[in-house]
Ligand SMILES: NC(=O)C1=CN([C@@H]2O[C@H](COP(=O)(O)OP(=O)(O)OC[C@H]3O[C@@H](n4cnc5c(N)ncnc54)[C@H](OP(=O)(O)O)[C@@H]3O)[C@@H](O)[C@H]2O)C=CC1
């Protein structure tokens with residue numbers, strides 16, 4: 001006979017994560033009702049907590065970086081993992097910027113008289129508890145927490161394994177800061193293992209939204225294994241298309257910036273498309289500029305005729321996010337061919353056209369399906385801070401909103417509140433139905 005009192009290892013494990021999620025839920029339910037002033041004080045306390053723990057955080061990051069170097073981490077990923085004094089100072093300044101933003105909660109979006117004495121309001125409110133899984137980029141934890149607190153949400157974080165010590169030191173400092181404020185420090189939690197992620201995905205009772213920042217496969221894995229709504233932040237296969245009417249100097253500068261400014265970021269370009277009529281002039285110049293920055297080029301057959309010394313690109317290159325100093329190049333015969341390539345191989349993240357032809361730019365911006373479609377500027381602008389959102393949770397690559405950099409507005413929902421005085425629906429139905437006034441107040 002089965003002994004029903006013996007807990008399975010899975011249920012024992014899941015109770016640990018469940019307890020964490022339950023604590024977060026409780027803390028979040030109080031956070032949801034705090035005033036803007038209280039939340040801003042908490043955000044300032046987070047900034048001060050991080051400043052006080054600066055040495056511990058940098059020390060922890062050094063340990064992560066040393067371990068990652070010993071494990072042979074790629075250089076661009078190392079740069080993403082590394083948190084120097086400068087990056088930490090910027091991240092703390094970003095926390096204070098979020099504090100200065102308007103409170104997204106309690107905003108009246110609709111205020112309408114339905115009939116005399118029957119009033120409808122739509123009011124913004126927090127989502128509840130967010131589960132956010134991100135890569136080994138420690139300052140992401142700081143940005144995410146500041147946005148979560150300001151938007152009245154509890155947050156359960158899980159960073160990439162290479163950043164474990166950094167994330168622990170950051171979350172410890174944040175909790176230390178919060179402990180001096182009206183926000184219960186349980187509103188911010190850190191998970192550290194993949195097993196805990198699997199448990200988290202089952203906790204639909206306590207968690208309202210999962211945001212996985214990672215590869216397409218990982219985002220899909222999360223979607224396939226949870227009942228919790230998922231806001232996917234997947235890969236960035238971003239392109240620049242250099243049109244036949246491009247300004248060559250502009251195109252070179254923008255291409256170089258989009259590739260080398262932060263090669264591991266998801267908004268860096270992976271493929272450069274060039275119109276055939278400008279390729280002979282543009283390609284050798286851009287290749288020289290990219291070579292000066294140690295970028296390896298892989299070209300299609302037509303590019304190889306202009307640059308015989310570069311490697312040949314294959315079908316796989318059009319589908320690859322290198323996250324490194326590598327760039328694929330393809331020559332196309334028309335704007336239509338460029339758009340078609342992008343809509344076929346792009347990941348709907350951020351795409352750019354370089355052209356002085358406004359009609360071509362409008363066509364590109366209208367027909368390319370991506371969260372960001374740019375004209376004559378770098379794809380690296382796809383970022384919450386640069387958009388004026390203070391910070392970002394990440395860049396949503398899904399079709400439904402929120403799309404692109406997710407700031408405060410991406411972390412809220414709303415509720416309808418109606419107040420009447422004994423109003424009933426029967427009054428408005430049947431032969432003598434009264435009409436609604438539907439007047440916005
Ligand atoms: N759109 C956006 O905002 C962002 C997109 N990305 C994209 O993510 C991709 C990969 O980034 P990368 O740095 O390699 O990050 P990874 O996909 O390797 O990891 C991201 C996070 O997911 C976790 N994870 C991955 N697989 C699993 C799994 N099977 N089960 C549980 N947890 C898992 C990792 O945990 P662990 O480290 O413990 O394995 C880590 O916390 C790139 O394409 C990049 O563009 C990245 C960041 C932001």
Ligand SMILES: N[C@@H](CCC(=O)OP(=O)(O)O)C(=O)O
Nearest residue numbers: 137264265266267382383384
């Ligand atoms: N918005 C960020 C890039 C988005 C992001 O988080 O990318 P990733 O480096 O893949 O973690 C930036 O411009 O640096």
